[in-house]
Amino acid sequence: AQSVTQLDSQVPVFEEAPVELRCNYSSSVSVYLFWYVQYPNQGLQLLLKYLSGSTLVKGINGFEAEFNKSQTSFHLRKPSVHISDTAEYFCAVRTLTTSGTYKYIFGTGTRLKVLA
Amino acid sequence: DGGITQSPKYLFRKEGQNVTLSCEQNLNHDAMYWYRQDPGQGLRLIYYSQIVNDFQKGDIAEGYSVSREKKESFPLTVTSAQKNPTAFYLCASSIDLKRLMNTEAFFGQGTRLTVV
Numbered sequence: 001a002q003s004v005t006q007l008d009s010q011v012p013v014f015e016e017a018p019v020e021l022r023c024n025y026s027s028s029v030s031v032y033l034f035w036y037v038q039y040p041n042q043g044l045q046l047l048l049k050y051l052s053g054s055t056l057v058k059g060i061n062g063f064e065a066e067f068n069k070s071q072t073s074f075h076l077r078k079p080s081v082h083i084s085d086t087a088e089y090f091c092a093v094r095t096l097t098t099s100g101t102y103k104y105i106f107g108t109g110t111r112l113k114v115l116a
Numbered sequence: 117d118g119g120i121t122q123s124p125k126y127l128f129r130k131e132g133q134n135v136t137l138s139c140e141q142n143l144n145h146d147a148m149y150w151y152r153q154d155p156g157q158g159l160r161l162i163y164y165s166q167i168v169n170d171f172q173k174g175d176i177a178e179g180y181s182v183s184r185e186k187k188e189s190f191p192l193t194v195t196s197a198q199k200n201p202t203a204f205y206l207c208a209s210s211i212d213l214k215r216l217m218n219t220e221a222f223f224g225q226g227t228r229l230t231v232v
Contacts, residue, residue, distance in 0.1 A: 092159065097172070102147070104149070
């Protein structure tokens, strides 16, 4: 079964510093990967997605992610973070079920805390 | 504006009572999903539905029930059989994935259920 691993439960970083949030997925023939952001007591908002093509994907709010097939990774990066980036970030993969439908599998999340 | 509406935002339930969480979408999406979110555990899939009058169990379906009588609506009932129902519940939807391969899930704002 497909799975997603987010190795860091919490990442503290100072404002204007770069950040990388790590995500690894279990290997599959076709991979569709996503990063979402969640602010307190709200739903999830899509940051970016990888479907095919260029391995470097750019998203909203200055975030980008790189798909690495050999390392089965999809790490999220931002060169300079702001206080407003403080939130929880989820990596997800879309997977085919035994009934022929699709579902989304999420990692356990990484809480990014930006310090002044 | 198109989107997903979950209601209520906060819900309190006495032990032994059933309670129903509402999820409505006007995005004309075929697929709908219910996730449960607990601190440190990420999002876990409860039920999902690809078409009207059809739904499948996710990873933690015990103690929950759903219906899909209309394309726009996918209510979740938390029954008294669910032993630890206090959590944040998120509803999501996506376009028919059999026709379009590159789609993400869109989320509602969530319902926080507390057993008192």
